[in-house]
Amino acid sequence: MFELAGKQIDSRFLLGTAQYPSPEHLRRAIEEADCDVITVSLRRQTLQDKANPYFDFLQTLPCHLLPNTAGCFSAQEAIVTAQMARELFNTDWIKVEVMGDEYTLQPDPFELVKAVEVLINDGFKVFPYCTADLVLCQKLVDLGCKILMPWAAPIGSGQGVREPDALRLLRERFPQLTLIVDAGIGKPSDATFAMELGMDAVLLNTAVAKASDPVLMARAFMHAIRAGRDAYEAGIMPKRDFAHASTPIVGKPFAAVETS
Amino acid sequence: MKLILNGEPKVIDDVVTLADALEHFELPSATFAIALNQTFVPREQYASIHLSEGDHIEIVTAMVGG
Numbered sequence: 001m002f003e004l005a006g007k008q009i010d011s012r013f014l015l016g017t018a019q020y021p022s023p024e025h026l027r028r029a030i031e032e033a034d035c036d037v038i039t040v041s042l043r044r045q046t047l048q049d050k051a052n053p054y055f056d057f058l059q060t061l062p063c064h065l066l067p068n069t070a071g072c073f074s075a076q077e078a079i080v081t082a083q084m085a086r087e088l089f090n091t092d093w094i095k096v097e098v099m100g101d102e103y104t105l106q107p108d109p110f111e112l113v114k115a116v117e118v119l120i121n122d123g124f125k126v127f128p129y130c131t132a133d134l135v136l137c138q139k140l141v142d143l144g145c146k147i148l149m150p151w152a153a154p155i156g157s158g159q160g161v162r163e164p165d166a167l168r169l170l171r172e173r174f175p176q177l178t179l180i181v182d183a184g185i186g187k188p189s190d191a192t193f194a195m196e197l198g199m200d201a202v203l204l205n206t207a208v209a210k211a212s213d214p215v216l217m218a219r220a221f222m223h224a225i226r227a228g229r230d231a232y233e234a235g236i237m238p239k240r241d242f243a244h245a246s247t248p249i250v251g252k253p254f255a256a257v258e259t260s
Numbered sequence: 261m262k263l264i265l266n267g268e269p270k271v272i273d274d275v276v277t278l279a280d281a282l283e284h285f286e287l288p289s290a291t292f293a294i295a296l297n298q299t300f301v302p303r304e305q306y307a308s309i310h311l312s313e314g315d316h317i318e319i320v321t322a323m324v325g326g
Contacts, residue, residue, distance in 0.1 A: 016326030019324070041324065042320040044318070046266075047285055052322060068325050087300075087302060088291075
């Protein structure tokens, strides 16, 4: 159990809802992931097909909804998208994404800071999707962010944690902050690694949705994230340069016995 | 009146307020949110917002996301 933006959350696994083979796969993946928070988004309403079964489907899921501002390339777009999402999904949670580069989908730190400042003043609980840059993160904290969502690697790339030292530094510098690794996780061991670094949670989508068996992969990630958290809390042994026998030496057979 | 609805030009008559336009397009309530000329419009203001020629209306609804 940990606190996330004013709510008590059991699971440290946050799951994206896009790219599943079917809504049923998504529903079962959420069950196996045992997650409490799922991300959602906005799209243009079509005039041809006015009913939105997905809207009704979302209401049936036993999860908190975390809307995102995916696809925004300016602070202003992100702010308006966040305000629309707040009304539509009836939540003040918002994952603020402002992209700065179409090829890497790298967050634009300058526009992100602008958007976050406005949204915090407007009463939102902000989840900023950011790079792991320490100074950017400090700026976001100074603006009042209680949560940071540094990337592991570009969205959908599956490259795993590319900058472990940067994440480790964020954990050291911001011990009270909620750090959620978002984007770039490819396999369960990547998620374990992120959690071993002391991250509070992991948010991922493609690694589950695009698996051959998304439901089974959701379960694999659930175990991996729990394992990583347990390891962090248990305290990981420091690395050594040389071997250190784990079996006691005392009483070892064939050892020379000193006589006096 | 010519309006730009989700990026597409639409010509509709006898429309004064945003609520009139939504009624014209027969959109179900509570499953969408609106921005007018890149500014969010809360649901309770639909009936009091007067539209002008060339207004840009964005109507969005829920979708999957990561």
